[in-house]
Amino acid sequence: MSSNPEGAKRYAPFVIIGVVLAVVVVGIALMSRPNNANTSTQQPTQNTLLSSTSAPQRTPTAGAPNPHARGGEKAAVTLEEFSDFQCPACGGLDPGLRSISRDYGERVRWVFRNFPLSMHKYAFIAARAAEAAGAQGKFWEMHDLLYDNQKDWVDAPEPRDLFASYAARLGLDVQRFRADLDRQDLADRIKADYERGISLNVRGTPTIFINGRELMPGKLPSEQDIRREIDAALSPAGK
Amino acid sequence: MSTEAFEKSGARPRGLWWDAATALVALVGLTDAAYLTVEHMTGRSVRCMIVSGCDEVLQSSYATLAAGIPVAAVGALAYFAVFSLATLAAFGYGGARRLLAPLVAVMFLATLWFFYLQAFRIHAFCAYCLLSAAVTTTLTLLVFARRLTDSEKRLS
Numbered sequence: 001m002s003s004n005p006e007g008a009k010r011y012a013p014f015v016i017i018g019v020v021l022a023v024v025v026v027g028i029a030l031m032s033r034p035n036n037a038n039t040s041t042q043q044p045t046q047n048t049l050l051s052s053t054s055a056p057q058r059t060p061t062a063g064a065p066n067p068h069a070r071g072g073e074k075a076a077v078t079l080e081e082f083s084d085f086q087c088p089a090c091g092g093l094d095p096g097l098r099s100i101s102r103d104y105g106e107r108v109r110w111v112f113r114n115f116p117l118s119m120h121k122y123a124f125i126a127a128r129a130a131e132a133a134g135a136q137g138k139f140w141e142m143h144d145l146l147y148d149n150q151k152d153w154v155d156a157p158e159p160r161d162l163f164a165s166y167a168a169r170l171g172l173d174v175q176r177f178r179a180d181l182d183r184q185d186l187a188d189r190i191k192a193d194y195e196r197g198i199s200l201n202v203r204g205t206p207t208i209f210i211n212g213r214e215l216m217p218g219k220l221p222s223e224q225d226i227r228r229e230i231d232a233a234l235s236p237a238g239k
Numbered sequence: 240m241s242t243e244a245f246e247k248s249g250a251r252p253r254g255l256w257w258d259a260a261t262a263l264v265a266l267v268g269l270t271d272a273a274y275l276t277v278e279h280m281t282g283r284s285v286r287c288m289i290v291s292g293c294d295e296v297l298q299s300s301y302a303t304l305a306a307g308i309p310v311a312a313v314g315a316l317a318y319f320a321v322f323s324l325a326t327l328a329a330f331g332y333g334g335a336r337r338l339l340a341p342l343v344a345v346m347f348l349a350t351l352w353f354f355y356l357q358a359f360r361i362h363a364f365c366a367y368c369l370l371s372a373a374v375t376t377t378l379t380l381l382v383f384a385r386r387l388t389d390s391e392k393r394l395s
Binding site: 010016017020027084087119120204206219 | 266269270273274276277280281286287288289294295298315319322323326327329330331332363
């Protein structure tokens, strides 16, 4: 025992608690930073959130031929979105993307790529519903309905009937739509898109590429982030 | 903590190792909950990921309390409280030890609730949340086993 054990021992726990508190606070602060640091320092001169290191490890695969696209065929900016119809984050971003598409019109080409994640049990059938509507020329209309009503069908015991009701609402041939839900060539399109995502190192949804470069890798971009990048790409310096 | 609560026995406080073990296990829980809090606040897990579970859980409505406070942050505070109380107890503050049992009991009940939510409401398990459940269960066992051995000693 030291000559003054009580004194030393009385303060020791508070010192330990204080040190742990400091470590936790500093740790949280450091952990919260890296993404911002990455995105803001990768290309400081261009003030861009695009990844400079998103060059894929493998040669990217083409994805489904004639992908579903909104906007100008020869637009200066191509926004390629990898998305999952059941992903709430995709549903959250979708109104923003639609508003961007409306505002930029022919200047931006919005390409939709299916990236249904296996953890979402209806993501694949929802993608099939969108493709089946696409077979009747109403992919985007179904795309919008699927996101607008995401909360309804994700909890449905069997979403096919709901999807068929959306098809009816869009004026599609419902019988054909139901049959097309099981069409192998449409399922293959979805798989081709997914494979393209994998080849581009997509790890989650939504993932946005602007003119071939991933926007804010690992982070969820907001509508404003996307608008900023499109503006930068449309400005003379960005071309 | 009042100085009256400080045990001036001069001898090694009873159950030092129990308290030290409790503090260390709480530290694991604190690290885990702090990580989940950061994930929640930075929105990294808000995206849906190929390798998943946590995004499903963290972006569910159950992950946030009414005032927008992440559940993980409350967990981090609770683990910090357990760590602090156990550390104080290890250094002889008997009053701190008495607060441990009710706190850990509440945390254990919360853990059961979170497990139910993941299994039956969210239908997804987050590995970090399961680690937290394991930590809280261990803490509960440590704190109550310790009380049991204490009361046995007192009886003998």
